[in-house]
Amino acid sequence: MGSSQRLSIVIYCYIAMETVTETMETMEIESDTDSSDSSVPLLDEPSETEFEINNKSALRKNYDQIKLDVPWVETQSIVSSEPSVIDDINNDVERELTFYKQALEATIEGRKKLMTFGIPFSRPDDYFAEMVKSDEHMSRIRKKLINEEQGIKASEEARRQRELKKFGKKVQVMKIQERQKQKKDELDKIKLMKKKRKGVEDTAVDDDFEIALDEAAAEDNNNRPKKLQKTGHNKKRVMKDTKFGFGGKKRFAKSNTAESSGNISIFGTKNIKKGLKDSNDLKSNTRSKKKIIKSRPGKARRQKERKKK
Known part of the structure; x- marks a missing residue:
């Protein structure tokens, strides 16, 4: 923008402000005279009447005075071909859309004029602008x-x-x-199934029932993961079974009954000799096992053997 254009804009603004000021002073004087002459009492609330100031003839006259005959390149100002008409000025979307259409039309027209004058307006591909931030x-x-x-x-x-x-x-x-x-x-x-089979004495059917249960258990084991399948009996369980039995009556397990007390055949000489012989065999076996086990050599002997090697 040239210096002449800036000067013209400043002059135009100054003249417009002077015109508006004179008009406002005239209106204030007229309102004072009307209020003093009239006998109507003043209202408590201020009047909501708005005065529109648009003296087109004075503005046009001042514009013609300050207008300079300069080419379009100096001003680059574009006026919209159609006036902006907004039905509802309070509708933000409609208002912004009108401004957008107006700016788009001016941009297209200005681009055409710049291309006509041969003035470049696009940034070159190899242009790197300095950034505001470091x-x-x-x-x-x-x-x-x-x-x-x-x-x-x-x-x-x-x-x-x-x-x-x-x-x-x-x-x-x-x-x-x-x-x-x-x-x-x-x-x-x-x-x-057990309730249904109560009172039935057919052994063949009982066998079928047991087989069906075994097959169901085997199928259940096959469906389980390999980690969950047990490969053998639990040793702890086996030891407890040998010590305490498999359930049933525990008390008086070694007590005599009428049958055992009446049976004296177990007290014969043959059975007594046989029991003694079995006990002697067990003792001899344990002794032989103890003899077979070698004791660990002493420290000096172990050191000698290491030196030999």
């Missing part, structure tokens, strides 16, 4: 953005892990409940 400032901003992004990713990952953990626990509980239900159903079936 590289150090931008690096700090970049680091901050990266940290925020990483924090968001970490929180999302933690939330996903929590959801997976909850889902895993839910699946585990469902699996346990399913197994318990399956076990209960099988026991109920067995009880029902």
